[in-house]
Amino acid sequence: MSATIIDGKAFAADIRSRVAEQVAALKTDHGITPGLAVVLVGSDAASEVYVRSKGRMTVEVGMESFEHRLPEETSEADLLALIAQLNADPAVHGILVQLPLPGHMNSDAVINAIDPTKDVDGFHISNVGLLGTGQKAMVPCTPLGCLMMLREHLGDMSGKEAIVIGRSNIVGKPMAHLLLGESCTVSIAHSRTKDIADVVRRADIVVAAVGRPKMIKGDWIKPGATVIDVGINRVEAEGGKTRLVGDVDFDAAREVAGAITPVPGGVGPMTIACLLANTLTAACRANGLPEPEGLTV
Ligand SMILES: NC(=O)C1=CN([C@@H]2O[C@H](COP(=O)(O)OP(=O)(O)OC[C@H]3O[C@@H](n4cnc5c(N)ncnc54)[C@H](OP(=O)(O)O)[C@@H]3O)[C@@H](O)[C@H]2O)C=CC1
Ligand SMILES: Nc1nc(=O)c2c([nH]1)NC[C@@H]1CN(c3ccc(C(=O)N[C@@H](CCC(=O)O)C(=O)O)cc3)C=[N+]21
Numbered sequence: 001m002s003a004t005i006i007d008g009k010a011f012a013a014d015i016r017s018r019v020a021e022q023v024a025a026l027k028t029d030h031g032i033t034p035g036l037a038v039v040l041v042g043s044d045a046a047s048e049v050y051v052r053s054k055g056r057m058t059v060e061v062g063m064e065s066f067e068h069r070l071p072e073e074t075s076e077a078d079l080l081a082l083i084a085q086l087n088a089d090p091a092v093h094g095i096l097v098q099l100p101l102p103g104h105m106n107s108d109a110v111i112n113a114i115d116p117t118k119d120v121d122g123f124h125i126s127n128v129g130l131l132g133t134g135q136k137a138m139v140p141c142t143p144l145g146c147l148m149m150l151r152e153h154l155g156d157m158s159g160k161e162a163i164v165i166g167r168s169n170i171v172g173k174p175m176a177h178l179l180l181g182e183s184c185t186v187s188i189a190h191s192r193t194k195d196i197a198d199v200v201r202r203a204d205i206v207v208a209a210v211g212r213p214k215m216i217k218g219d220w221i222k223p224g225a226t227v228i229d230v231g232i233n234r235v236e237a238e239g240g241k242t243r244l245v246g247d248v249d250f251d252a253a254r255e256v257a258g259a260i261t262p263v264p265g266g267v268g269p270m271t272i273a274c275l276l277a278n279t280l281t282a283a284c285r286a287n288g289l290p291e292p293e294g295l296t297v
C-alpha cells in the first residue's frame with residue numbers, strides 16, 4: 001500500500017488565502033497594513049531564494065515587505081542598530097533575521113535584540129520560554145507548519161509515539177515541545193543517538209530535521225506511520241543539474257508509511273505560509289485586536 005502524500009504546497013496556498021482575507025479586513029476595518037521586515041546578511045545563494053519568495057508572497061497576501069540586504073562584513077553593532085530601528089518602526093510588525101549569520105556575529109545576541117512581540121520566527125529566548133512552559137508564544141514557523149499538517153492528517157495525537165530527528169533550536173527542539181503539547185510520547189534523536197533505526201521503528205510520527213539527504217531509510221519506518229520531512233538538501237542530478245531532496249528516502253518510505261510529505265512541496269511552503277500567519281498575528285496583537293482564528297496553536 002502506498003502512502004497518502006500530504007500536499008504542503010496546497011495547504012500553504014489555503015493558509016495564505018485565509019491570511020490575505022484577514023489582511024484585507026484589517027485594512028478596511030482598522031486602516032492597518034501588516035509589515036514584515038526580512039534581514040539578510042551576506043549573499044548565501046539558498047537564502048537569496050527564500051528571501052525572494054518570502055518577499056513575493058508577503059506582497060501577494062497584501063502585506064508590506066521591507067527587505068534589508070547587508071554586506072557579509074557588516075559589524076554586529078550595525079546589525080543591532082538596524083534591529084533597534086525596526087523594533088521602533090510602527091509599520092514593521094514582524095522581523096526575521098535570516099540564519100545562519102556570518103561567523104563573526106553572535107547569533108544569540110542578535111536574535112535576542114529583536115522585540116519579542118515582533119519575533120515572527122519565534123527564536124527570541126522569551127518566546128522559547130513561553131513555548132516551553134505552554135504559554136501563548138510566537139511559534140517557530142517550520143515546526144508550526146509541521147504541526148498544522150499533522151493535526152490535519154491525524155487529528156488527535158494523544159498517546160502516539162513521536163520521534164524528532166534533529167535537536168536544533170530552530171526546528172528539532174520547538175517541534176518536540178509542540179508534540180508534547182499534543183500529548184505525544186516524544187523522543188529526540190541526534191548525532192550521538194545509538195541505533196537510530198530502532199528508535200524510529202517504534203514511532204507513529206516521524207519528523208526528520210537533520211540536513212542529510214535520504215538518511216532515513218524506508219525500512220526504518222513503522223507501517224502506517226506519518227512522516228514529516230523537513231530536510232532541504234540540494235544534490236547533484238543528471239546532466240550537471242541539481243535538485244532538492246529531503247532527509248527521508250521518499251521512494252522507499254512511501255511504500256511503508258501511512259502518510260508522508262514530499263520535498264519540495266511539503267514543509268517548505270508551509271514555513272513561509274506560517275511566517276505570514278505569524279506576522280498577521282503580531283499585527284493584531286500590536287493593535288489590541290483579537291487574534292486570527294485557525295492560524296496559531
Ligand atoms: N523546510 C523548511 O522550511 C526548513 C528546512 N530546514 C532544513 O532542515 C534540515 C535541518 O535544519 P536545522 O535544524 O537547521 O539543522 P542543524 O544543522 O542546525 O541541525 C541538525 C540536527 O541533526 C542532527 N544530526 C546530524 N547528523 C545526524 C545523524 N547522522 N544522525 C542523527 N542526527 C544527526 C544534529 O545533531 P547534533 O545536535 O548532535 O549535531 C542536529 O541536531 C536542513 O536540511 C535544513 O535545510 C531548516 C529550516 C526550515
Ligand atoms: N531566520 C530564519 N528563519 C527561517 O525560517 C529560515 C532561516 N532563517 N534560514 C533558512 C531556513 C530554511 N527555510 C526554508 C523556507 C522555505 C523553504 C521552501 O519554500 N522550500 C520549497 C522549495 C524552494 C526551492 O526550490 O529552493 C519547498 O520545499 O517546496 C525552504 C527552506 C527557512 N529558514
Ligand SMILES: [Mg+2]
Nearest residue numbers: 099100168170
Ligand atoms: Mg541550523
